[in-house]
Amino acid sequence: MSTPDITDRLAGVLAAPVESLGLDLEAVELSKAGKRSVLRIAVDKDGGVDMDDIAEATKAVSEVLDTSDLMGNGAFTLEVTSPGVDRPLTLPRHWRRNETRLVKVDLTDGGALTGRIVSAADDAAVLDVEGEQRTLGYTEVAKAKIQIEFKREG
Incomplete structure (x- = not known):
C-alpha cells in the first residue's frame, strides 16, 4: 500500500476517536526516519488546543493504533500536535x-490581496x-495563509 493510501486509511480510522474528544483531525502525515516511521497527527478546535487536548488525543490515537494493525509491525513514533x-x-x-488575523490570499483569477478576517461563514469570509x-x-480563493504579525497595528 502506498503512503497516501495508508494516510487516507489512518485518517478514516482516527477521525472518530479524535472527534469524540471535541477535536477536528486536521492532518495525518506518515514519513520515514531511518528504520522507523513517524506518524504526525494534527488536531484543532475552536479556541485552539491546549496540552490537555494534545494528551487526550495522543491517548486516544495510541489506543486505536495499539489494538489494530494499521501501522504494521514496524517501529514508529507518534507525534500529536x-x-x-x-x-x-x-x-x-x-x-x-x-x-481578526491578517491573511494573504491568492485568488483563482490570478490576483492577490491581504486583509484582516472580520468574519467567516460556510461559503465566504x-x-x-x-x-x-x-x-x-471560498471558490475565489486559490490559496490563503495567515500572516505573522510581530507588532500588530490598532
Missing part, C-alpha cells in the same frame, strides 16, 4: 478560527482590506 500558523486556510472552520470590507467566496 496542533496545526502551525503556516497551514493554508482550506476549510470554513480554518477561516472562522482565525478571525469578510475581510477588511485597507479599510474596506470585502466578501470573498
